[in-house]
Amino acid sequence: MSDLTREEFDVLATQDEPNGAIHGTWESATAETKASLIEKGLTDADGHITAAGLEALEPHRARRAVMLASGFGSRMLPITINTPKPLVRVKGRRIIDSLLDALVAVGVEEIYVVRGYLGELFDQLLYKYPTIKFIDNPIYDSTNNISSAVEAKDHFQNCYAFESDLYLVNTDLITKYQWQTNYLGVPVDETPDWCFVADEDLKILDLKKGGTNCYHMYGISYWSAEDGAKLAEDLPREFEASDETKQRFWDDVPCVLCNEKYGVHVRPCTFDDIQEVDSFAELQELDEAYRIKES
Secondary structure, three states: OOOOOHHHHHHHHOOOOOOOOOOHHHHHOOHHHHHHHHHOOOEOOOOOEOHHHHHHHHHHEOOEEEEEEOOOOHHHOOHHHOOOHHHOEEOOEEHHHHHHHHHHHOOOOEEEEEEOOOHHHHHHHHHOOOOOEEEEOOOOOOOOOHHHHHHOHHHOOOEEEEEOOEEEOOHHHOOOEOOOOEEEEEEEEEEEEEEEEEOOOOEEEEEEEEEEEEEEEEEEEEEOHHHHHHHHHHHHHHHHHOOOHHHOOOOHHHHHHOHHHOOOEEEEOOOOOEEEOOOHHHHHHHOHHHOOOOO
């Protein structure tokens, strides 16, 4: 990890290349932070990031992504009979493209797609995203998505991880740099859905279904080099621990089963940022092309 403070990181991470535009974080930064950045040679006196500043950001740069895309999507029947859920089109655009386009826009090209159901159909992505690498999960139909995460266990360092059936509306959520390991979540007073329990510093204490004063969970996360290395060890060990753990979501490993080993935080967002397409009825709501027209 770099020696940056959080405020120094926030200033540097929003700047462009050296001599590029100055963003609002420089103007709003404290005099102490500005002085520190200039003294360390991370910005010039006017707030432009330097080569040293870019180097200081490197430990925080997203280098790769893992897309978990092996499931059947039974709640999306009948559309998923012939099409894996991430490849279903919403208003003409594949769901997974909303995530892939955001990754490409910030320079992430090392992308792993873990596939299972109708896996060969994902080959079509190569025409638009030629750098994608596929990982096949042969037991996707007898386990939960923890088995897909196990297949990709060596690729979680400096990595975005996605449930590949989320339609990303706010692409600004996928940035080139991230301060720490985090999941996207929406603050709610109460929810019957999967949610994070977090402390006042937004560190995740638990992940459960249904709660109050919590954060509605979205399956979009970022993993630091340190936490990604831990996942490489913890995922396969917990997967093999029992038949019960083979049926758990992969997120349970860092957020529940091994919570004390990780520093996973919530990164707040809103319900307008991401569209969850959990059922065919929700797909019909989003895209009138799937609605049955009365004659």
